Amino acid sequence: MRLTWDFDNSLRNHDGTDIxxxxxxxxxxxxxxxEVSIVTRRHEDDIHSGFDGDDVEKxxxxxxxNIPVHFDDSELKYKTLDEMGVHVHYDDDPKEIEALKKHTNIKGILVTDGKGVDTKKTEVQTQVETQVKTQSKTFDKDKKYGDKIAIVYDFGTFISVxxxxxxxFGKVxxxxxxxxxxxxxxxxxIGSGFPDFERIDNFWDYADEADLIYFPEVSCGDVQKKLVALGKNVWGSRGAEILEMKRMFWIEKLKELGLETPxxxxxxxxxxxxxxxxxxxxxxxxxDDMFRGEFETFHHVTWSTTRGLIEKVxxxxxxxxxxxxGIIQKPIKSKLEFGFDIWFTGGKFPSVLPIGYEIKDLGYVCKIDKWENMPSGVLAIMEKIAPLLQSYGYRGSFSAEIRHGDDGKWYFTDPCLRNANPASFILMDMCDNFSEIVYEGSQGKTVPPIWNSKYGVEVTINSEFLLQNYGELNYPKELGKKINRMNAYCDSKGCVWNVPDGVKDSFGSVIEKGNDIDDMLKAIRSSMDKIKGYKVEINPTQLEEAAVALKKN
Structure with a gap:
């Protein structure tokens, strides 16, 4: 990246002290x-603050x-910087920053560390400094991480993060x-137009300033590792992505750990x-997950039933x-599939966490319970998986699909080294200190979750029509915080539209939580009845059956 810095009052104060x-x-x-260089607004023969051009270079x-120094005697530097192909410019003068914003695509960053300015502040400078101070006070007062910047690096599914x-956070x-x-x-x-966060189109222009970079999806392990090497706080799977990306590699790892495999x-x-x-x-x-867009996991019954799909592929x-x-597996005869959806950081899982059921393409229901109350077979698996994740420096969301076979054995069928979908939206809503867990966890620290409800349910909103078409949902304003939208765009009138990707027919979800499971199910039913959309399908029937199973433990 090509970066430039101003000199006077950005690197050296007018009183001669270093910044x-x-x-x-x-x-x-x-x-x-x-690629870093200095661009100072002066003629190289002029003396300013006791320095001429030779003094500046020295x-x-x-x-x-030994980096280049450029002299520019124009009124403002933006034309020179634009011709140089600069990506980011640092300057103490608000007028320079405003000019960059108005006339170029260069990102301007205001340097505020200078002291002993020997000129009077301009009206623009006074306004900018007042605004910065006001914003800082507001952030510090109202938000736990009001002085921090977070970036979410996504593919459209987890706008909810x-x-x-x-x-x-002060800025997302x-x-x-x-x-x-x-x-x-x-x-x-995707992700543009929303009032509480800002979409960016050039990740690396902002990465340097970020206090947290959150990767809700698997992949981009190389980017994550590079960011970690640069000293950034990263929430993500890092190199452990291979456990999901390469199916046979995962099976071999299970065998090395002495775990059952079909x-x-x-x-x-x-x-x-x-x-x-x-x-x-x-x-x-x-x-293999890196080819997941071709088709999802499917059950092959006979060649006559599968042939149509294969010919299409x-x-x-x-x-x-x-x-x-990829891989081919014999089915596991089982009546129970266990959902383990949480996070892993500091070398361990939380001691109080959700136990849940996922009904594919319909949703997720869970209850919060203690680690020791989970099935013994699940505990045995997770105790062996934890060191494997730690070996990759894992700090991120984690999901597991585990089946209890009719043969009495427990099988860890699929690892999901990413945010669960569905499940993430309701779990973030149920956890009061989610941001703290993520920010501290990205630094390798373990923070116990503070759960605000015992039960949670997330029901997916599906539509085959919206695979290829734009669509809008209609629902009462009070439901807004309970509605999750994926691949979404907020227009100038505040209307939220899905952006079709041709892959996912699930484009959102609705959530509910509570301490009484029956009341929660009534509430989710009521919310569903208020959601309207063209050819939209919401069906919680099987989730209600799963909720009954949770209630019976």
Missing amino acids: EPSHRKIKKQIAEGH YVKEKIG AHRLAQD YYFTPWVSGFPYVKDTS ETREFNNLEELIKILKEEEDLYVKL RYHMGALAERLS
């Missing part, structure tokens, strides 16, 4: 590999290092990757898969089908 915080920051930027070389962090930015040779308007619309085989192209599906029945097919993928990889 050490700026010096330290520049040296750090150089060490991180950024000072920079001695105090900072940005909303939740915005309750406690939301980013989704969008760059391609031919980007669409919708690519930079009969599993690997396939490395579509033709290998087809051969097995033609010859055998009753199998589960799971793609073969036509769609063409020659690329030779790269398809």
